[in-house]
Structures are given as structure tokens and as C-alpha cells.
Amino acid sequence: MKTKVLAIDDSRTIRNLLAACLEEAGFEYHSAVDGREGVDIYPDIAPDVVITDINMPNLDGFGVIEELRGEDINSKVPILVLTTESSADLKARARSAGATGWITKPFDDDSLIFALKRVTGAVA
Amino acid sequence: MTGSILDTFFEECEELLEAMDAGLAAIEEGDQDPETVNAVFRAVHSIKGGAGAFGLDDLVAFAHNFETVFDDVRSNKLELDEKLIQLLFRASDHLSDLVTCARDGGEVDQAHHDVLISALGEYIDDEEEELVFEPMGVGAAFDPTPLAPLAEVQEARYDIRFHPLKEMFDTGNEPYFLFQALSDLGALSVRLDDSELPGFEAMEDGESYLSWELTLVTSESRSAIEAVFEFVEGLCELSISSEGEDEDDADALAALNAAFGLAPAEEESAVALPLEKPTPEANETPAPAPASVEAPVEAEAAADMEPDAEHERAAEKTAEAKKETAKSSGPKPTLRVELDRVDRLINAVGELIINHSMLAQQIANLDVTDTRDVETELEGFKNLARDIQEGVMAIRAQPVKPLFQRMARIVREASAATGKTAKLITIGETTEVDKTVIERLADPLTHILRNAVDHGIEKPEVRVAAGKGKIGEIRLTAAHRSGSVCIEVKDDGAGLNRKKIRQIAIDKGLIPENAELNDGEIDNLLFLPGFSTATEISNLSGRGVGMDVVKNAVGALGGRVNISSTPGEGSVFSIILPLTLAVMDGMVVSVAGHTMVVPITAIVETMRGNDDMINNLGADGTLLSIRGSFVPICDVASSLGLRSSSHSEPAGVYLLVETENGDRCALAVDDIHDQRQVVIKSLDGVCGNVPGVSAATILGDGKIAMILDPESIVTASSSAAVFDTERRMNNAIAS
Numbered sequence: 001m002k003t004k005v006l007a008i009d010d011s012r013t014i015r016n017l018l019a020a021c022l023e024e025a026g027f028e029y030h031s032a033v034d035g036r037e038g039v040d041i042y043p044d045i046a047p048d049v050v051i052t053d054i055n056m057p058n059l060d061g062f063g064v065i066e067e068l069r070g071e072d073i074n075s076k077v078p079i080l081v082l083t084t085e086s087s088a089d090l091k092a093r094a095r096s097a098g099a100t101g102w103i104t105k106p107f108d109d110d111s112l113i114f115a116l117k118r119v120t121g122a123v124a
Numbered sequence: 125m126t127g128s129i130l131d132t133f134f135e136e137c138e139e140l141l142e143a144m145d146a147g148l149a150a151i152e153e154g155d156q157d158p159e160t161v162n163a164v165f166r167a168v169h170s171i172k173g174g175a176g177a178f179g180l181d182d183l184v185a186f187a188h189n190f191e192t193v194f195d196d197v198r199s200n201k202l203e204l205d206e207k208l209i210q211l212l213f214r215a216s217d218h219l220s221d222l223v224t225c226a227r228d229g230g231e232v233d234q235a236h237h238d239v240l241i242s243a244l245g246e247y248i249d250d251e252e253e254e255l256v257f258e259p260m261g262v263g264a265a266f267d268p269t270p271l272a273p274l275a276e277v278q279e280a281r282y283d284i285r286f287h288p289l290k291e292m293f294d295t296g297n298e299p300y301f302l303f304q305a306l307s308d309l310g311a312l313s314v315r316l317d318d319s320e321l322p323g324f325e326a327m328e329d330g331e332s333y334l335s336w337e338l339t340l341v342t343s344e345s346r347s348a349i350e351a352v353f354e355f356v357e358g359l360c361e362l363s364i365s366s367e368g369e370d371e372d373d374a375d376a377l378a379a380l381n382a383a384f385g386l387a388p389a390e391e392e393s394a395v396a397l398p399l400e401k402p403t404p405e406a407n408e409t410p411a412p413a414p415a416s417v418e419a420p421v422e423a424e425a426a427a428d429m430e431p432d433a434e435h436e437r438a439a440e441k442t443a444e445a446k447k448e449t450a451k452s453s454g455p456k457p458t459l460r461v462e463l464d465r466v467d468r469l470i471n472a473v474g475e476l477i478i479n480h481s482m483l484a485q486q487i488a489n490l491d492v493t494d495t496r497d498v499e500t501e502l503e504g505f506k507n508l509a510r511d512i513q514e515g516v517m518a519i520r521a522q523p524v525k526p527l528f529q530r531m532a533r534i535v536r537e538a539s540a541a542t543g544k545t546a547k548l549i550t551i552g553e554t555t556e557v558d559k560t561v562i563e564r565l566a567d568p569l570t571h572i573l574r575n576a577v578d579h580g581i582e583k584p585e586v587r588v589a590a591g592k593g594k595i596g597e598i599r600l601t602a603a604h605r606s607g608s609v610c611i612e613v614k615d616d617g618a619g620l621n622r623k624k625i626r627q628i629a630i631d632k633g634l635i636p637e638n639a640e641l642n643d644g645e646i647d648n649l650l651f652l653p654g655f656s657t658a659t660e661i662s663n664l665s666g667r668g669v670g671m672d673v674v675k676n677a678v679g680a681l682g683g684r685v686n687i688s689s690t691p692g693e694g695s696v697f698s699i700i701l702p703l704t705l706a707v708m709d710g711m712v713v714s715v716a717g718h719t720m721v722v723p724i725t726a727i728v729e730t731m732r733g734n735d736d737m738i739n740n741l742g743a744d745g746t747l748l749s750i751r752g753s754f755v756p757i758c759d760v761a762s763s764l765g766l767r768s769s770s771h772s773e774p775a776g777v778y779l780l781v782e783t784e785n786g787d788r789c790a791l792a793v794d795d796i797h798d799q800r801q802v803v804i805k806s807l808d809g810v811c812g813n814v815p816g817v818s819a820a821t822i823l824g825d826g827k828i829a830m831i832l833d834p835e836s837i838v839t840a841s842s843s844a845a846v847f848d849t850e851r852r853m854n855n856a857i858a859s
Contacts, residue, residue: 010166011136012135013174016129016132053173055166056166069294078297078298079296084172084173099295099296100295101297105173115355118305118354118355119296119301119355
């Protein structure tokens, strides 16, 4: 069984980079162009892990985490935040919203896979 | 693979830059919607993010400064005044240059770059400046490959005690996976400590009672182990100890700080994070710190976060409400297709149309009496082909908006360079034009707009003295007009200085001193090669290119350009272009035994003449009398050199055409056969520029026919003299 990843990012470039990296590493890759779409398609995809950007139109990354952890969906799925800022402040905020971990943009493939491994146990 | 992603990145940059410009323009117009600011912020942010992934450091650094300022605007720390908006515009222009440089290579104007960086810097607090973006991936610190020198691969035994706090489970972290990751580093043994489990009755839901004692024998460095626990720092009690590990302690701390993105100077605050740092003493007694010590810190951190989160939630709600409205009018789903594929499709459709006319020809040649049924079907085929063609054209059609947005920049730069104030107002941005046309319009439009600012718009004080507003207005309009596109640049400046234009033309020997020219003709002198009104070479328009470049560029697109001007009120440049460059409606005529095509758009009317209508004038001038007025006749055959001009004029067929300056001329041809859609096959690269011929097409019988360019036929047939005669005639008749 492939580990299913749902990547939410409004940048096509980042989505492509994620897709290239994850598919090569043997993950099943799904993506959404903003937080709203991400949350909307979440139940259909039922991913094993969510990777979300912070700055997005319609619904930002914090909103994604809140909705996924919120009462309607009440998911415990690991959520990795993809962020350009590596400030402790931002990480703390993401975590308090319920994020599992973070990946700093630009990411390199190894560290992304390593992070995914630590939150999903994926053997990819 | 990365190459294609890089291409995507640049494509995306184009879109983001457009979005950014549109947002800035909206803000300049007084748009107060926070979402507008957000959108611009996100655009810059995304460019930065992508640029980071490809190591485009210049771009990242500049975007970061730009973004920081915008972040302050977003959070209302900065007020968007006129000065800041102008700076943001310049920064956005520069960002666009940086993207172009990154894509095509080349040098950025370093001085300009520095000026903008420092200008942006003035808006950035020192405090914020410290959070300078570090393009460092997590991997640098956490790469599970050993950080220690490879030479001394030593196995060490680490004792790890791990007790998750209940908060850890709210974040979706799972101890099992952490242990799994640890086991990748070496030989791991795990022992569960359930001694803290209370009796079943005393157990509280969601509380964390379990802890683990792990032993890892690994050659990896300590930081690799810490990296595994990166996401759960502060959410667990953790101690890692090993024999004789003191020396790599500092190393581990540095790595950990790096992981947190903290500069060494900020180590103090790193310690404030409730992470268990094993000190040498702790090594002796590896008991976890009491929870009571942990708790206050945790609570404090939570308290710190609370207002933030609260604020965030409130903001979220308003954003939510906005989104609901935005969603309904959101962008339609689109498909990105390579241009090559569309071009192939267009070619195929062209062949289909040619194929249709061939079929029609074949059927007409058949020796069959009743072809009605076939003809009906053929008609259906023709309609379908036309539908397909229109559909394909619609794929290539794009709104002129991005082009117009780029023009706003031209006006800004031109204004700055000339010390004038001018603003560009765009109308009809949604007008759709063939992509190729849009691309090739950029240069002529740029030129016209620069001219409008440089020559058209007066200096502010002059404007005020003339009773006009201080800020000059340039209107850029696009509209569809009966099968063609009309792009108009209208300024409210001083208008063309005809006296000066005339004088310059005489000085340059372009016209004789005693030439009698009407206003329209004087205006058209601007299009003569080598003409320039700039008395001194300015930075802007004295580049050795004149309006003739504009005329040629527009002409190459099958369009024409007109000028009209009112002294004191401004000038209008209109460019009229065909909707597409691939197919057009044409009239099939025969000229001296050759079949040729005349574009329908150029033809005003057609008529069959008789001898009474022809009036000879002078040595070789002939005029056609139409409803009381006279129009010069231009014999296409002789103009193309297919017949000698002494050939006696037959009472043939005339196509009344209108040239770009509004003059009319009757093209004499032998016969008109048909009016039909023809596929334009460019002659570029096949043969050079042929006067009188703009392109070729393939007819139903498979033969090639030339597509005529009425404009240049008229010019070639010594028409200047003819027109002059005609005007004098008309004047004589009028007086």
C-alpha cells in the first residue's frame, strides 16, 4: 500500500516539485490548489498525511489545520506545514493549531522524505 | 525533469507578476479590500518560494524585502501612502526584471537594485530584518547521513528516555513512527515504562501515562537522533545520554538551533523552549525533570499563543465570509496547453478549409446533372469547418489585459524619465485578440506610449497654465470593431505640432519645401522612415527608431495605424488589426490571367464600370466617377508589372478600397469570381518582401494565389501624384 499524500499549495511550481519528489519516492500524490479545495477533497482522498502551505487564498494553512482538526472532520492525520519562514514563532503557531511538523521551503528531497517517515512511518 | 518544473516556475511567475501588478493598480485606485493586499503578498511570496527551490538567490533576497514590507502593510503596521505605492510599483517592476534575468540570463542594473533594496529597507524595522530568510532546508541539519567526519565511524550507545505529554497527541505525532525512524539509525531496543499508569478508575481520558526507555547503538551523530524528535520538541520529556558524549554536545546544540532556524545569538530563547537538554549533570542522573517545572513554561507559551490564535481565528472568519462571495465569481477552470499543439491544430483546420474548397471544385467539375444533395452536404461541411476554425481561434485568443498591464509600467517609467506626471487608463481589457498579435503588439504600443508621454503630455506647469489637470491622462482602449480589433492610444496632451513636423520633414529633405499638405498628411509624415521630432535626443525616444517602426510592425500584422490630433487637446493613435493571422475572408479576383485574393476588410464596395465613368487626367492618370465624386483608378495588373501601363483601360471591374489615411482608390481588376475564406500562408522565409503582395493562399484547385495588399499597391502605382491631383480636383469642384 502506497502512502497517500495530499499536498496543498497555491504555487504550481511547489506542487510540481512535491509531485516529482514524492512520486519518485513511491508515494501516492494528490494535490489541491488552495486550503478550501484541500479541505473539500480531504474526505474523498483520505490521505495518510497532509502537507500544507501557509499563505494561500481562500483558506490558509492555519485554516486547513483548524478545519481538519476541528469537530466536523476531527482528523488525527499527520499534517506537515510547508513554510518559507523558519522562525520558531511560526512553528509554535502551526503547532498550536495542531500541525504535526514542518518542512522549510526550499526543501530538499531527503529531508522531505525523512519528515514524512517520522510522521507516517512510511517505508518509501 | 527539474528543467520542466523550472519552466513552469517561470510561467507561474508571469502570472504572479501580472496578479501583483493588477493588485497594485487596484490599490492605487483606492481599493481598500485587505484581500487585494493579501493577493499581492501571496504573489510575491510564491515567487520567493519557487525561486528558493531553484536557488535563485538574488530573486529570493529581493522578493523577501518586498514581501516583508507588504507583510507590514497587510498587518496594518504600514500605511499605504502615495510614496509607498510608487515604491511598490518600482519594486514590482524590478522583481519582474529579476525574473526575466533569471530566466534569460543577463545583468540586473545593480545600482537600481541597491537603491530599491535600501528604499524598501527604510520601511522595514531593524527587528524584523533579523528574521532574514535563510534558504536552508531541514535536511542540512537533519540529514540522517552522518555529520561526523566519515573517518571515525564509531558506534556509540545512547540511552533515550521519552515521555510524551498529552499535547503531543493533539498534533498527530505518533511515538511508534519515531521509534521506527530511530531504528533506521542503528540497533534499537525499546522498553515500555507503564509504571505511571494509574488504576483503571483513576485513568483520565486523553492523559499520557506511558513512557519509553530506548537504547540505540549507532554510528550516527547525536544530532541525527535529535532530528528524529524535532517535531515533538516541547511536547515530550526527552533525555538522550551516552557514554563520553560531552565533546559532541556543543555540536548537537548548534545543529538543533540551526534546525529551529535560530541564529546563535538567539540561543537564549531556544532554551526557553521547553526542551529537555541533557547537561553533563543530567547524564549522571538521567531522571526526567519533574513535570511541575515543565508545566509553567508550557502554560506560558500557551498563553503567549492564545491572543495570536484568537486573532487569527477572527481574521479567518472575515476571510471566510469574503471567500464565499469570491468563490462564485472565481476563475473558471482552465487547461494549459503548449502553443505548438494549438498551432498544429490551426494548421490542420487550415488544411480542412482548403480541402473543402478542393472538394467543392471537384464536384463542380463533375459531369453530373444533379449535385444538389452533395452541395447541401458540402455546405454543412463548410459550416462545420468554420465552427471548428472559430473554436480554434478562440483557444488562441487572449484578453489584452496582461499587455495593458505591462504598458502601465511603460508609462510609469516614461513619466519618471521625463519628469512628467501621466497615468494610464485602460479600457476594454477583456477584449480578446490572437496570442501572436498580442505578443507582437507590445513593441509598437510601447513606442506609441513613450511618445505620448515624451511628446504628447505637457509638463505639469504647462498643463496647469493651459487649464488642464496636473496629471496627464493616456487612455488605452481595445475594442472589437466589425471583424477587426481596434487599439487606441489617446492622450490629452498638446496635440501634434504640425508646423514643427512640417519643418522637420523639409529640413530632412523628406518633402519639398513647397509641398502642399493637409493636416492628415502632415500627421502621417511621422511615419516616414528617419523622421523624429525630438530636437534633442532624449533618453526616451531618441533611440534612432521612429514611428516608422510602429507602422512596419503593425503592417506586418496585417493591420494599419492612424493618427488624428487636435491642437491643445491631444492626439489619438489607432491601430486596426485583423482578428486572426491564420484565416481571412477574401475576394477572389483575376488579374491578367492570374487568380488573386483581396482582403474583404479593405474593400468598401465593388462595381462594374463603364466607359462613361472613366475620366482621363494628365498623362496617365485616370479617375473613376462614383456618384458625383472622383476616385483615382489603380490598375492592379500594371502596378504589379503584369501588364504595361500603356495598356488601354478596359471597362473592367473595380474594387473600391480605403487606405489608411482615409483616401479612396479604385483597384481595377479583370473579374471577380468568389468571396471565400482563405488560409493565409506567410511568405516570410519563402521569399523576400514583395511590394503589393502580403501573403499567399492555396485555392480549391490546389493552385497558389497571392493575397494582395491594397495599401502598397496604391502606393506603388505612383498614387501620391494621383491623390494629389484628385484632391486638387475635388477642391476645384468644391470652390
